[in-house]
Each structure stands twice: as C-alpha cells, then as structure tokens.
Amino acid sequence: MKSIGEGTATVIVEEREKNGRYADMADLVRRTGLTAVQLEALATAGAFDGFGLSRRQALWDAGRAAEERPGHLSGVSSAGPPPTLPGMSEMETTMADLWATGISPDDHxxxxxxxxxxxxxxxxxxxxxxxxxxxxxxxxxxxxxxxxxxxxxxxxxxxxxxxxxxxxxxxxxxxxxxxxxxxxxxxxxxxxxxxxxxxxxxxxxxxxxxxxxxxxxxxxxxxx
Missing domain, CATH: 2.40.50.140 (Nucleic acid-binding proteins)
Structure with missing residues (x-):
C-alpha cells in the first residue's frame, strides 16, 4: 500500500494482536506513531470503514488524528469539529483504491x-x-x-x-x-x-x- 511498507503494516498488526482492537483513528496513532501521510493513505483505501467513517470523512480526520502522538493525552487537538462530508462516487472510490493499493477489489x-x-x-x-x-x-x-x-x-x-x-x-x-x-x-x-x-x-x-x-x-x- 502507498506510504505503508511491510514494516509499518507489521507494527499495526502486532500492536492490535498484543493490546486489542483500535478504538478509533487517534488510538491507532497513539499506539503506532503513524504519520498524517500514512493515515491519509489508509483513509483513501477505506481502512477506517470499520470505525463508521466514510473515506472522505477519514481523510478529513487524518490531520487531526495525526496530532495524537505516543505518550500524549488523548483528545488534545486544536482542530474544530469535522464537517458533514458527502460520500465518494463509485468512480472516485475506484480511483482511491487504485491510488492507495494499486488494485480495486470491488470495481474496475x-x-x-x-x-x-x-x-x-x-x-x-x-x-x-x-x-x-x-x-x-x-x-x-x-x-x-x-x-x-x-x-x-x-x-x-x-x-x-x-x-x-x-x-x-x-x-x-x-x-x-x-x-x-x-x-x-x-x-x-x-x-x-x-x-x-x-x-x-x-x-x-x-x-x-x-x-x-x-x-x-x-x-x-x-x-x-
């Protein structure tokens, strides 16, 4: 996946197996130290669908979540509340899959x-x-x-x-x-x-x- 190498993917999986599922995007950052660029790549690929976030919403939230760092108190962010954003069209979703992962599992x-x-x-x-x-x-x-x-x-x-x-x-x-x-x-x-x-x-x-x-x-x- 774009911006997510094998080493980073291993860290994400091993941390989840060791300490349980991630509560949200900010929790993921605090426990793994992912950067904003890496969060945006995951968001583009639809990795945060399980948190109830559309791809657009996850992309918007990525910058704020990236301010959470390992060892910091949760919820310390200067960003305001996120807006309500429209979902991606079918073509936009296909483009997002191809950009992030090189494949589109649900479309062509x-x-x-x-x-x-x-x-x-x-x-x-x-x-x-x-x-x-x-x-x-x-x-x-x-x-x-x-x-x-x-x-x-x-x-x-x-x-x-x-x-x-x-x-x-x-x-x-x-x-x-x-x-x-x-x-x-x-x-x-x-x-x-x-x-x-x-x-x-x-x-x-x-x-x-x-x-x-x-x-x-x-x-x-x-x-x-």
Whole structure:
C-alpha cells in the first residue's frame, strides 16, 4: 500500500494482536506513531470503514488524528469539529483504491467507460473466445504488463485487463515503433488487431493502438 511498507503494516498488526482492537483513528496513532501521510493513505483505501467513517470523512480526520502522538493525552487537538462530508462516487472510490493499493477489489475502471466502448463495437475479454479465428476486432483495457523477451526478435507482448478478464496482445517491432509513445506512456489502450488462436490460447496481433482516457490512474509492470 502507498506510504505503508511491510514494516509499518507489521507494527499495526502486532500492536492490535498484543493490546486489542483500535478504538478509533487517534488510538491507532497513539499506539503506532503513524504519520498524517500514512493515515491519509489508509483513509483513501477505506481502512477506517470499520470505525463508521466514510473515506472522505477519514481523510478529513487524518490531520487531526495525526496530532495524537505516543505518550500524549488523548483528545488534545486544536482542530474544530469535522464537517458533514458527502460520500465518494463509485468512480472516485475506484480511483482511491487504485491510488492507495494499486488494485480495486470491488470495481474496475473499464466498467465506467464500457458504454462508450460498446458504442464503438469494442469487445470485452470474455467475448474473444467465441469470435472467429482471424477476425479483426477492437479491444480496450488497462495495461498490466509490457514485456519484450530477448528471444522475441523485437516483438513486444502486452496484457490488457478489462472488467471481464485478460487480453494477450502481440505487437510487432513495426507496430511498436509506429505507436511507441502511446504504447509506452498510456495506462489504458484501445487496440485493433487480428485474433490468432492456437492450442486454446487466444492472442490479438495488433495493427493499431490508441490511448484510452481513464479518470482512474493505473500502473503496469514493464519489461521484466
């Protein structure tokens, strides 16, 4: 999780196991010494839902709770009472999950643009298995991997993910060079190509790439 390393996560878990559940956000700070930045990361990820706090409310409360330090008296804070804040929309919640943890367990960013993709005839991952071999189709999704093995003779392999599954993409050296900037910098792509099915595996041999704008920023694992 963003700003929360393995060591900090271990401290939080071990303190809870040793001395019982945390009463609230301030109690968490007094017992673990978390910073405001770390509290905000946890709040963004929805970690304080169990305290009856929405993500927005938890983010607002993080600064005040961070003033509580180990060894200090509880409730010593200069901040006034928190305002009543609206909850996050579905898209905002998805964006918050992706920012804080890199994943969204309850949603997918492509779902929020699916209506527009359907209008263009862009297929979902779960539709590719029934599309005829050799068909030229459009697909769209979040880029999860970019790989170029040394033995691949300049071919780059991409993996796209939509709300229904994964899509394997094969980019020749020529296609990659033609769309290099879009291919390297876009977190989500629309790709046109020809379906190629072999031994039960479906790949898309790309011939055109375009950027797919998303409100939620995602990250990929590249060239490993």
């Amino acid at each position: 960013p492509i779902r929020h643009v699916r209506a527009a993709l359907d209008t263009r005839g862009i297929l979902r991952a779960d539709q590719l298995s029934t599309a005829p071999d050799g068909t030229r189709v459009l697909v769209g999704g979040v880029v999860t991997h970019r790989q170029r093995p040394a033995t691949a003779s300049g071919v780059t392999f991409l993996n796209l993910e939509d709300e229904t599954g994964m899509i394997n993409i094969i980019c020749s050296g020529g296609v990659w060079n033609r769309y290099r900037r879009i291919a390297r910098e876009s977190s989500a792509l629309i790709i046109r190509g020809r379906l190629e099915r072999s031994q039960g595996v479906t790949n898309l041999v790309a011939d055109k790439l375009e950027r797919l704008p998303l409100a939620a920023r995602t990250t990929s694992r590249d060239f490993r």
